[in-house]
Every structure is written in structure tokens, then in C-alpha cells.
Amino acid sequence: MDVDIASHWGTVADTLHDVVLVVDPQGRIVRINRAGEELTGYRNDQLAGQSCRVLNCTGCKIIGQGSGVDYCGLFRAGEVRSKRCTITNRAGEPVVVLKRASVLKDEQGNITGAVETLTDLTELHAKEREITQLRRSLRSEDGFEGLVGSSPAMTSLYRLIDTVAQSDYPVLIQGASGTGKELAALAIHRRGPRADKPYVKVNCAALNPNLLESELFGHVKGSFTGADRDRVGRFEAAEGGDILLDEIGEIPPATQIKLLRVLQEKEIERVGENRPRRVNVRILAATNRDLPELVRRGAFREDLYYRLDVVPVQMPTLAERREDLPLLVEHFMAQAAAKSGKEITGMSPEAFGLLEAYPWPGNVRELRHAVEYACVLCPGGLITAEYLPPKLRQAEPAAPPAAGPAGKRHTQRQELLEALRRAGGNKSKAAEMLGVCRATVWNRINRLGIDCERDL
Template identity: 55%
Template sequence: MDLSKHWKTVVETLQDGLIVVDPGGTIVFVNPAAADLTGYAPEELVGRSCRILGCTGCEIKGRGAGETWCGLFDRGQVSIKQCTITDRSRRSVHILKSARVLKDADGRVIGAVETLKDMSRFIRQQQEIAALRKSCRLDAGYHGIIGESLKIQRLFELIESVARSDAPVLVLGESGTGKELVARAIHDTSVRKEGPFIKVNCAALNENLLESELFGHVKGAYTGAERSRIGRFEAAHGGTILLDEIGDIPLTTQVKLLRVLEEREIERVGDHQPIPVDVRIITATNRDLEELIRQGAFREDLFFRINVFPIHCPSLAERPDDIPLIVKSFIDQQGAKAGKRISGLTPGAMEALLAYSWPGNVRELRNAVEYAYVLCPGEWIGREHLPPKISRMNGLSAVRDDDATATTADAAARELLVHTLRMTGGNQSEAARRLKVSRVTIWKRIKKYGIDLDAEIRQQ
């Protein structure tokens, strides 16, 4: 069979776009799939320069023909690469492109052929999945940070914004608010995510040990230094270093840290040879650095260097609406580890958690849930299973906790459903996804528990 007689029929049935150009880049042929992809009729493209499509994957070298103007003719082929073209409506179209130079029997370049696969639907699906994950906080929250309140949503937005730059970040917040999680999220969302993430607790070491930990030391630098050792800055090269509890760092170490920020190089203890480091610096503290500056305990110039982009981690008291969601996550985590089935909290237990001030923030809440998980013998955690300082809070209404009664279980289930519906703005399909049940089940529970969507959900 002589396929040369049927090549046009073959290429016109391809689902991928195909474009043939001459050595000067003038389009000489397009198949129907390429016409559909670009929005141009074949006669609108044939005879025009291929630059009309504005492909971001093209390497334009200059004017003329062949290898003098296009990188494709220089290399002979282009492996599959993702790029975009501009269609007739001036919209960007995501494609996978490959290309190869065409030569005649004598080896002379006579043109090139390009194949274009439309990736717009795939890219759109990936964007929708990413948006859905972000809105639903799947996979244990946003980089491990759990919450849906306005304050926590704003925190997520700040993380994504600062992750695009290499600017120093100062993470502020009370103890237990998740400052390390925020620092890790910034690293994991940045271009440095493939590099190391190194954490140093500046409050845990004395001055001499801290300098050695940060900058490393050479053999014999001090008593006990039997061999040379790299520091955390060198270990973090190409990645991110988190200096936790930066407010507790000694003044002499602050001077050396300032030099690292300004010159991007360190010196090991006992050595004077500068070592360049490429590190993104994130600092964190629960102390008032400006007050420490007034007291002479913190250098003002260092503060200005690390405070380029401050991020505040809200306390748990600032976002009480997140408590039920965080508690559910902790219970699920305990269940996965211990294999013990706990459905949730009774109304009395949840009331106690919401009434407590949480000076230890999320860390204290986690400890309280683990404490209750161990004590609870049944399916529902009651107020009596919580730590005494939480369960005996004054001012709580007398809610009877009887884990064995269906009434209590129904009340807790109703409370969880109302909370979920409020978080989704009354969207029952979204609530079903979050609770991992069908939409019909949500509708039946709304009827069963007598939930007034207008009064209890939409007007909140």
C-alpha cells in the first residue's frame, strides 16, 4: 500500500493539530484539528507567518530563514513541551507541542512540522481541583493548618502571596498558634520546596552552642570540637531556614546574623573563611520585638531586616468558629492511630470547649482532645472526659451528658451539620462532600433535625 497517496487523509483525521511551515516560518498546511484549536480557518493561516499564533515555546533568534531565525531549525527538533498559543479570539490556549525539521532526499531543509495537543481542558480541571482542595481544606487542611474562618482564610492568602518571593518573613503569634506550620507552608508553596527546610530553636541553646549550631565550627574551635561540622545555614543551602524564638537570640549572635542577611555568607566558628549561602530566612517569635528594642535587648537594624513581610498567626480565641473543625480533625487523627471509634463530642463538651479561653491555643486544644480520647469509653466524648480546668469552667449552662441516649447523639450530629452548613453558606452539596455523605442524606438530616436554613444558616 502506497501511503504517500493518502497522507493528507491521514493527517486530516488526526485529533491533534498539525501545522507545516517552510524554512522562513510561513504556514503551508494546517489540518482541521489545528484550525479548530486556533479558531482560524485554514485559508486564514496558510501563507501567514507562524508567529501569528504567538507560541510561548518558540525560540526566535532573528530575521531570515531556517536556523538564522528559529531555534527549531538550529536543533532539528523540539521535544514535547507545554506552552500556550493565542487563538483568533486573542485567548490563550494551553498546548503540548512537539516539532521536527523536514529535509529532502539531499538533506536540505525544506520546512518543519509541528503537532499541537489541546491541554486546556486538562489545565482547567487541574485548576478546579486545586481550587476545590483549597476551599474544602482536604488532606488535613492547608499544609496542615486547619480552619475556615475569615482570619485563617486571610492567613492562607498571605502565605501564598509571600511564597512567590524570597523576602524575609517574620511570623508572629502566641505560643501554640502554629507558627512553624506557617513557615513550613511558605517553604512548601515556594520555588524552594525541593530544597531543605531547616528549623533552629534559638531559645534552646546557650550563646556558644547557638553560634556553632547556626554557622558550624572547625576542628579545635573550642574545647570538645574534635572535628569540623557544618552549621544549619550551610545545611539549608538552596532551601529555607526557620529561626524560631528569634526574640531570645543573644546580642552578639544578632550581629553575626545581621551579616548573614546583608552579605549572604557565613563564617564557621574558629575560622575566617567566608562561605556563601543561598537561604530563604523565616523567623518566628511570640515576643514583642519592638518592646525588646526599647529595652536594648534586640537590635533595631536586625528587626528591620527580618520584618520585611510580617505574618500574624491568629490565636484560637480569635477564631472560635474553627474549634469544631479542628476537634474533628484531631479525633480523626487519634482514630487512625489508635483504632478506637469516636463519633464526636456531646453538646455539653462542645460548649465547654467554646467557652474556654485557650491560652495554649491549638497545641492546648490538641492535648485536651487526646486526654478526652483516652478517657472516653464510648462513642461520644462528654464534658466529664475533658481536662478538669476545661470541664469545670464557671458559667456553663447545665447540659446533661448521657452518651447512651440517642437524644444526645442527635444533638451533637445536628450541631455538626449546622456548623458545616454555615461554613458552606448553606450549600448542601458542599456540606455533603465535607461530611462524606450523599446530598440526599444531608437533605434528610435537615428535615429530621428541623433545621431552618433561613433562620439558622443564611442569616448567621
């Protein structure tokens, strides 16, 4: 038995979860289904005959004055494909929807109206906002693009990175091993105008001279044994973006000459090819070597050094920012605990005292490894001295730093106690007052030897 679908349109439309809205050629609402009534707050009889503009849809394209064909871009374009927009319901509240629309024509091709479907994205939009806020929170916990610290040395570094990121000049990042040079380079890329372009890293010390040249500039087929096809180099792969040349002090003299040409002429030549290729790449160079000393010894070209040293960035050692030690320890403990799934509640005062006394010649990298080691051995709860690497337990105490960690420790303890008292012992409220997460408050309570029942 055949069913006349047209005569049952209202019933069919009312079974749909999405809003179905029909308008005439003048843009007046003819019909809205039950889902539309629930979403907009209007009954069908309240909307019928009104201009569709009553819903104040941000996805409508206005092309002129009047109504319908002379007013709405839909009648000119013929359709709207999956466009996210916002309508206003009867209560005046914005509602995020996914809009699809198409014009209706008769057999002669004349426009008889249009039909729109609106999918409610309210819950999805709310979840997206939660995710965005969580990401911002995580980035905040991770510090400045992964660099952690609030000492004067680090705040100065953050300002410098933000400034140099906006320039197009080469950047030379210098610092001892383990100070975070790669993180600084990535921060410069992410905060600059090339952030949406490629970011390519090359460790210049990890390749022999022949491989390094091919890796940087590419090669053509047959240029050397094993070159069975053309190969794009890292400079071409980084087109429009940034390239990090890590361990720049290790590149051989022949490669230095070619690199100088890139800086001067913005051109490269693939190995085995004599045709120059234009490249648009900003060079970020990093090294723990004393480049001026290498220049004096003739191991590094002076002209290349001055080309690279246009915008120098010096990474502070951990000894120069010892006041950041508590933040770094908390950060690495949280990361290690998240990876292992263990309930690490903090570090005992005795264990933290050993961290404070150690000189950290390997800087932040060595500290991270020490905290990870302790988190691996610790079954859960408080990290005590027995779980720290043996070298920390056996090391001679470091010379007292100028920063005065004991005084800072006392100040931090007093600040936390005050926040806990004002919050009535509520750790979450205290964390909000201090601008940190709840886990950080627990870590500090344990590390600073605070007994909430006794001290509050």
C-alpha cells in the same frame, strides 16, 4: 519482502493517535492525518494549501513578515521540543496540545518543509484545572496558610503578615505557647519574595551552646573533637531565603554576639575559621519569653533585641479569639477524621459546651490535641462528652468571655437554619450559600442541635 515506507506514509500517519502535520517551506499545509482532522475539525482537503497560521498556534515563534523561512522561527531553529501551546479548532474553540516539530531537508541540506506532531492534552489540562481548584479549596478550608480563624484578632494578624512578608527586615514573632508562631513564620515566608528560596528552622532551645553555634554557622574540620569534616551551617543552607530561629530567648550570650554580627554585617564565620562569609538571609525569630524582661535582667542583649524587634508580630491567645472556637473545632475534627478514616459527623452540644467552658491555657495546640483525643476514642458518628479528655469534663468553667459565645452560637444557628430553609433542606446548597464545605454544615447541624425535620 521489503516495504516502501514512503509510499505508505499516509496509511502509517493515519494509524497514529497524535496529530501529524506537514508543511512546505512557505508554511503551507501539505498534509494532516486522520487524528488531525478529528482534533481540528478540518478535513485534509480543507487545510491543504492554506497557511499553518489558520490553526492560530500560540507556540509559533514569529520572526518577521512573509511566510515560511522568512516568517516562522521553526525554520531558523530547526526544531521545537515538547512545547505546550494552544491551537484553535474549526469551531473557534481553544485546544491545549503538546507540540513537537522538526524541519525536513534534502541531501544538499536545503529545507524542503517541516513536520509537526501535536498531542491532545485536553483531558490532562482539565484534570490539572480540577486539581488546582481542589488545592485552592483545601487552602481555603485550611484558612490562611494553615492559620484558622475569622475573628478580628486573626484578620488583623493576616493583614500584618501580608504586609511584613514583603519587607526584608527581621521579624520577631511573640506569643504564648501553642498560639501558632511557627505557622505565622511559614506564612511570612510563603507570602514574601523569598518564597521560592529555602526556608530553614532551628529550635534554639533544643541544642546545647556548642552544638547551637555549629548548627547555625557551620564548622571547619578539626575545630573541635568530632569535627572530622567541614560542615555548612543553617545560615548558609538558607542562602537567599528565610531562617526561623525558634525559642530565640534561649540562645546563650556568646551566640547572641555572633547573631548580632549577622544582623549588622550580613556575615558569618564558621566555628574554627576566621574568614567571614557573606550571607543573604532574612531572620524570623519566635519566642514565648518576655524579651524586654530578659533584657532588664541582663539575660538578653538589648542591642540584639532592638535589631530583631524591627517588625514585631504578636500572636493572639485562644482566650482573645474565643469566637474562633467553632471554626477550629470543625477544622481539627475534619483533619482527625481524614487521618483515621472514621465517619465523624460532628460534636454534640453538650461536648461543645465543655470546650466553650474550658480556659485553654495551652491555646490552639491544646485544643487540637483535645479534639484528636476525642476522635481517637469515638468509634464514629457524633462526638459526645464521654470521649473528651477527662480534664475537660472535670475542669471548673471558665469566666464568661467578653465575646459572648452564647449569643454568637444563637446567631450562627439562625444563619444555618435560614440557609437550610432557602436551600429546601439541601445541605450542599446550604454549604454553598454559607461559603463552607458540606461536612462543615453537617458538623454545625449536630453541634447546634438542629433537627432538620423539626426545625425547618
